[in-house]
Amino acid sequence: MRRVFGFTLVELMVTVAVVGILAAIAYPSYQDFIRRGIRSQGQQFVMDIAQRQEQYFLDQRQYATGLGVGAGLINMPVPVEVSDKYQAAVITLVAGPPPGFLITLTPIVGGMMAVDGALVINNLQQRWRETDGNNILGGNDCRWEDTRCTPS
16 A cells, blocks of 8 residues: 555644634734834833923923924924824923923824823823823823733
8 A cells, every 4th residue: 555645634724723823812912012112112202302301491491392493392303113103292381380291192093002092291200191181190091100001
C-alpha cells in the first residue's frame, strides 16, 4: 500500500477554527493596547500645553487664549501623531480670582479614540477623560491614573 502525505479536510478545518478563536481573542486586546498608546501621546501633549500655560502666566500675568503664533497665544505646534487622532486642543479661560484654564483635547468623531472621551486638564492639575460633556470632573468621567476605567 502507498502511504499518502498531506492534510485531511478535517485537520485543516480544526486548524482554521483554532486560528479564528485566537484571532477573536487577540485582536480586541491589540486594539486596546494601541488605544492606550495613542491616549498616552494625547495626555503628554495636553500636559505640555498646561506647562506652557503656566510659563506664559509667569511671563504675562495671564493665561494664553490658544495655540498658534501671535499675541495671547502659545507658540506650540500640534504633533502629527496627535492631530491624526484628536481635534485641535481647546483652551478655555476660567474667570475669577485666581484665573484658571481648562484644556480639552477631543477625539475625532468616528475615529479610533472616539469611545475614549476627551482628555481634559485644568490649572489645578486635575486630569480626566471627559465623557458627559460638562467639563467638570465627576459622574462617569475617568481619571487619567485609573487604567481600568472605561468611559460609558
